[in-house]
Amino acid sequence: MPAMTSHSPLLEARALAFHRQDDAVFGPLDFRLDAGELMLIEGDNGSGKTTLMRILTGLLRAEEGELRWRGEPLTWDRCSGEVVFLGHQLGLKAELSARENLAFTIGLHGHRNQSGIEGALTQVGLIGYEDEPVRKLSAGQKKRVALARLLLIPAALWLLDEPYANLDRSGIQLVDALLEAHIAHGGAALVTSHGAVQFHGGEPQRIRLHA
Numbered sequence: 001m002p003a004m005t006s007h008s009p010l011l012e013a014r015a016l017a018f019h020r021q022d023d024a025v026f027g028p029l030d031f032r033l034d035a036g037e038l039m040l041i042e043g044d045n046g047s048g049k050t051t052l053m054r055i056l057t058g059l060l061r062a063e064e065g066e067l068r069w070r071g072e073p074l075t076w077d078r079c080s081g082e083v084v085f086l087g088h089q090l091g092l093k094a095e096l097s098a099r100e101n102l103a104f105t106i107g108l109h110g111h112r113n114q115s116g117i118e119g120a121l122t123q124v125g126l127i128g129y130e131d132e133p134v135r136k137l138s139a140g141q142k143k144r145v146a147l148a149r150l151l152l153i154p155a156a157l158w159l160l161d162e163p164y165a166n167l168d169r170s171g172i173q174l175v176d177a178l179l180e181a182h183i184a185h186g187g188a189a190l191v192t193s194h195g196a197v198q199f200h201g202g203e204p205q206r207i208r209l210h211a
């Protein structure tokens with residue numbers, strides 16, 4: 001019977017490794033991420049950051065090692081509704097507006113108490129663009145629509161792959177502020193980065209991958 005105690009971390013990796021054609025992409029990796037913690041996955045281009053994210057989200061399978069969620073083997077069923085992933089592909093519907101995309105998100109995943117679409121759009125700086133089809137938005141504005149989802153979905157764990165890409169200075173500060181508030185409220189986040197993160201909510205854990 002798996003140990004599911006109050007000491008079980010939210011997410012744990014044990015000797016996790018991934019290879020392509022016999023070449024190691026990364027690993028073996030061991031880490032534990034608890035509620036209220038931030039982990040940065042750092043590394044140069046091609047070092048395996050996105051590959052690790054794809055494994056954590058179930059898009060790829062690691063042949064070696066183990067992932068555990070709240071003390072039990074990680075399956076998508078077990079963490080469904082508790083994890084939100086923001087990757088290079090933003091998962092927005094181009095013909096729908098920002099407002100409609102967010103309504104769709106809430107319909108699928110539910111929403112946090114007291115959080116509303118209008119408030120989220122204001123917070124990410126998209127007032128005036130709420131009803132434009134997403135295909136007409138700039139890359140940074142699209143990214144902001146995706147970031148608004150983080151404010152709405154009641155997920156314990158945020159998996160953010162290069163969340164700063166395409167963002168201007170205020171967008172970068174927005175990501176930092178969202179992360180700080182999420183961690184301060186007992187959320188957890190795993191963030192890939194080339195080193196841009198300015199986190200003022202305590203010392204994050206760090207994993208360095210090598211190309």
Ligand SMILES: Nc1ncnc2c1ncn2[C@@H]1O[C@H](COP(=O)(O)OP(=O)(O)OP(=O)(O)O)[C@@H](O)[C@H]1O
Pocket residue numbers: 020025043044045046047048049050051052
């Ligand atoms: N679909 C794929 N097929 C084959 N090899 C791949 C594929 N995707 C990535 N790779 C290889 O796996 C390695 C890790 O790639 P990955 O995208 O995880 O790196 P990364 O650290 O996220 O890079 P970046 O900072 O450029 O986004 C690279 O050597 C890359 O060439």
